[in-house]
Structures are given as structure tokens and as C-alpha cells.
Amino acid sequence: MTVRSILNTKGHQIMSVEPDAKLAAAVKLLAEKKIGAVLVMNQSRLEGILSERDIVRVLGERGAAVLEEPVAQVMTRKVVTCKETDTVAELMEMMTSGKFRHLPVIDNGKVVGLISIGDIVKRRVQEYESEQEALRDYIKTA
Numbered sequence: 001m002t003v004r005s006i007l008n009t010k011g012h013q014i015m016s017v018e019p020d021a022k023l024a025a026a027v028k029l030l031a032e033k034k035i036g037a038v039l040v041m042n043q044s045r046l047e048g049i050l051s052e053r054d055i056v057r058v059l060g061e062r063g064a065a066v067l068e069e070p071v072a073q074v075m076t077r078k079v080v081t082c083k084e085t086d087t088v089a090e091l092m093e094m095m096t097s098g099k100f101r102h103l104p105v106i107d108n109g110k111v112v113g114l115i116s117i118g119d120i121v122k123r124r125v126q127e128y129e130s131e132q133e134a135l136r137d138y139i140k141t142a
Helices: 003-010 023-033 052-062 064-068 088-098 117-141
Strands: 037-042 045-051 102-107 110-116
Touching (some): 003 110, 003 117, 023 037, 023 052, 045 052, 045 102, 088 102, 088 117, 110 117
Antiparallel strands (some): 037 045
């Protein structure tokens, strides 16, 4: 199973903010959309990623005043990305070793989606359920 198959089911929509947006606005977007990360993009160029973890860390370090700072001051700048041809096993390895839960998907230098660990778990559970159903059907006909 590949990233492409997940995106074809999930969709290619992404939520993003500009680097100069206030952190408070990004927090509001995360809450409204019930998501754990947002891409930081300058026009169509990926500049960084802002996750709930980034926000909690900076709030703990600098207090609530940081909410008025630009997202660029808080975001993770070194963004690990994946391709549509990458497998779920590869993503699981990247996420586990990197200790992050969101991967932007890049195709020909353009962001085409965002995969979360939740997307991967959901897909794996669906696979296991399909396999179990196929085994039950096989046993019934044997």
C-alpha cells in the first residue's frame, strides 16, 4: 500500500498558514479543523510545519505572549517529506525514527497532501479487517 492510495481515499486537501501569521491564528485553525498540524507555506513553497507539539513546547518555554509572534518563530523548519510512491511501511519507519506524526507529500516539488499517523493506522486496520473477512469467507467455503 502506498501514500497515493491513502490520499486517493482521504483526499489531497491541506491546511496551511503563511509564515508571518500569528501563532494564535494557527492555534485557532488547528482547533477549528480538529487537526494536529498545519503546513507553513509561502505561496506554494513549503517553509515549515507547525504541530501541537511545537506549540506546547514554546508555550512552556516562553509563556502565552508567544501567541502574538509569527508562526515562523515557532515552526519546525527541517521538514521530513514523503512521495506518493512511498509505502506505508516506509512511512511508519520514518515517523517512528523521527518521532513525528505528520508527513507532507511532495510530487514534482509541489505539496500534494499531508499524511498523519492516524491515516496510516486507519488504513492498516481496514487492511486487517479485509484480510479477516477473506479468511472467514475461505473457511466457510472449505
